[in-house]
Amino acid sequence: MQRKLVLAAVAAVWAVAASGAETIRVESVTATPGQTNLLVRVLIDHSAPIYAMSFALRYPTAGLTFTQASLDGTVFTGAAAPEYFQALSGADYCGAAIVLDVNEPYDERTLPAGTAQFACALYFDVKATAVCGDAYALDLRGDLGSPVIDCVFTTVAPGTISKSVVPVLTDGTVSVSVAPIIASITPNRGSKDGGTAVTITGQHFNAATAAAVGDLALLNKVVVNSTTITGTTRAHAVGVVDVVASNSCGAATLPGGFTYFGIEPIVAEVMPRWGIITGGTDVTVIGEQFDASTTVTFGGLPLLSKTFVNATTIIGKAPAHAAGPVDVVATNAVGSGTLIAGFAYVGAPTIESVMPASGGGDVDIIVVGTGFTDTSDMTVLMGGNPVEGLDVMSGEVFSCHVPACGAGVTWLGLMVFTTGGSVNLPQAYNCGGGTGPTFRRGDANCDGMWDIADAIVILGYLFSGRTVKCLDALNANDSDNVDIADAIYLLKYLFTQGTPPPPPFETPGTDPTPDNVGCAESCS
Template sequence: MSNVAKSVLGRAGDCARQAMLGRVKASALAGLRHLVVAAFAPVFLLLFATMAFSVAAPQRAEAAGTCTINWGTVAYRSTNNTYVMSQTVNPGVLAACDPRFPAVDSGVTGVTYGTSANGGAWSAVTHAADNTLTYDPPAGRIGADSFTVYFCNDAGCSVSGRLTATVNVNIASPTQSLTSSLPGGTQGTAYSQTLTASGGASPYTFSVLGTLPPGLSLGAVSNPDSASSTVPLSGTPTTGGLYNFTIRATDSSTGAGPVFIDQTYNVNIASVMPTVTSISPTAGPTSGGTTVTLTGTNFTGVNAVSFGATPATGFTFNSATSITATAPASAAGTVDIRVTNGAGTSATSASDQFSYVNAPTVTSISPSTGPTGGGTTVTITGSGFAAAAGTGAVKFGATNATYTINSNTQITATSPANTAGTYDVTVTTLGGTSATSAADQFTYVARPTVTSVSPTAGPTSGGTTVTISGTGFSGTTAVTFGATAATGFTVNSATQITATAPAGTGTVDIRVTTTGGTSATSAA
């Protein structure tokens, strides 16, 4: 570290106390009576320059003689005890007692410093051949600085009896340095570099202006108490691209400080081509709209997702390993789902294949009616049924049925319970849901009821014509007298049947059976 020199010299003169600027030679020291360094406030010193000045002090004649020689070191301090300067008296004998510096009682500004009697040459922290007196303020300060020097006569250092010289300097900011460049990195690969700041007052603090590549961050500062400070920039980049950011290193200077240096970096993070390892679901309707979850690697920075040659209707980046995409419309068939980022497009494989499936069709069902209690086994005929396994449904109206896929064209389903009425039987696969038509309609029939019979008796030989009144007689398939079927019957309406009694004995219940079931027994 270099020094800022401030020369303090006395020159013989008269009591007019005139000041004279310029450097003086060693012979001028004979007229210096008292030297006082008063309160100066050193600010911040990193880069020093040399300055000099001279002051004429009061003078009175002094008889020549031999002085007692004392020597030692005397300290000069400012009131805040932040600055120390020493003057050393060297042994030797001169013809006179000049220069003389009265003894110092304590290190307090404003009190004359020196030795009780002096002889020989004198020096300060640095005492050059041209009698410049040099001081070193504490490191770590910059900006304006000043201090005052008092020159006193033998009468003392009263305000009226002294000359004052104020020295003003400006201590320049330091020349700092910070690592000038950084290498590029690769997406998904660990990155680690060290930034070093020096030239200022340690420790340094580091901050980011702008945005670092995603996945990178500044770490803790190392060796903060040395002449330089370092900080790691590390992590695993998650997104490829060219990143421009600035690192600011700020030192610990005071006064007009602190001082900082900004360094801008351009870091290229190379992208890595993505891969698709699985998709779910693996099929959807030709009309599009299926939400497909893609799993793989290096999805960060993805800018396109395509189903075959057709871009996805939309996609959402979930993470570096997951994307959700919406399938566009397409003809029936299998396509590869591919992902593109700055490095390229994922390669095709069986893991990325998505099948577009036509919606199924129902061309007929048998039987087409059944009881409201359900349980009817219904054969459904149509096309596109194979894709229903595990992901589809068979419904009677809005109610799910249990089913078995016999082939791509046939399903066997068991009707669920439902209220009386006609419902469409639909088949749903990954290709969609079958359109409704008359061919898929299934009618739930309510169980018939018998409210009266007439006559209520007949010969054991049978042959009696009996009129049966009730409800739900449409589609009647059987009429029984006890366990014996009627000799014959005619459905007159939904509420009336005419039946011929078979041979029999005793009292029996007449029951009517339809696709809705068999009527319950009663006294009627």
């Protein structure tokens, strides 16, 4: 018949106070924030053999989470492996009950006497919010659980009854030890006179964390939370310095994290923003902290005829330079200030294409070319008149509105004027009587026939990136763009007696209607 031992109430068991040689103690350990599966060992000293023990301890849930109890690696393995092991836990406590022999035949196996024996492994997760200096007590107690879990050893000698020994209980501690980490400081530069408000970001900060910029402690330091410290820099010599955060667990350094500057110039604006590649454009450089010794360069070349006007203004002439944007740099004895792409050199503009290039006018067009500036510098004429709706998208693209074609007008010319020069395209937009690209609507493959191959070309253009000569030929329904409706329109015409495509259809011609579709070349 199997016998079961219940440690809380064993018949004919009495408790005896420990002699001092009997102890249950929790080993103190160190941990880091967010650490998982932290091992805490429960050690025992006992002067006589034992065949059972139980214990429980309270832990702070604000810093720790109990995950499991285990006998792996303990003295309770091999010949001393217990027949009964029960991990015990509650809202804020954990422990275990261990009995070597509970099953028949009952041979009263025991664990020999010993000291510092590893009896049980407890595992905890440390909260990520823990910081250096936090200490979490692991408090062995005899009043935890319901029913109460006793902290006892149970001894037995052959032919005698069991007795429980109440050992001395020695608590342990989980101490958090982690040095701070610095990720960044914002801003990362400030005046040599100090007074720059900065924010240091990182990890593992607490109220005791010190912060220094260039070996000088921050003024008005505030530890906002575990990842943020704010404060104000002190006066320091000009140069690059380290940023340091430290606590009792260690220090972190952000090498060269902050720069102290003196009276460095600042370049805010250049007027005008554009100039000719041959140089000589009169310019005004606007900024701060200029003096008579301040030099100015455009794309690495010195400003010509430089004149210091005051602390915020320098004037001169832009040097010659290849086309394109350049940095404008002001430099004095302390340092430099740069306006990235602050000035652009332009040559005469060019026009490569106009789309749409034909129709009845009163339509927006897109012009592709080079050397375009912006609306403050560029003038565009269409048919000799200023255009409306000018929108310069980049140095290579602008859009504008074409006026309606007047009676008898065949072509509208396009003229573009910039700082870099001008360009004139006399036949930019065909009002219907010109000799622009010709096509047959619906003849997508330009073979002079209308069949299913044309619908396949339209679908290939839409979904497979196929190149074509003339989008107008694909625009079977003469809408504002080419889409799947054109393929469907053509298939209906071919196979269900649908409406033929609009002109130009049987005879090649130019597009008589304005839309956003054009031809790269004739398709007839």
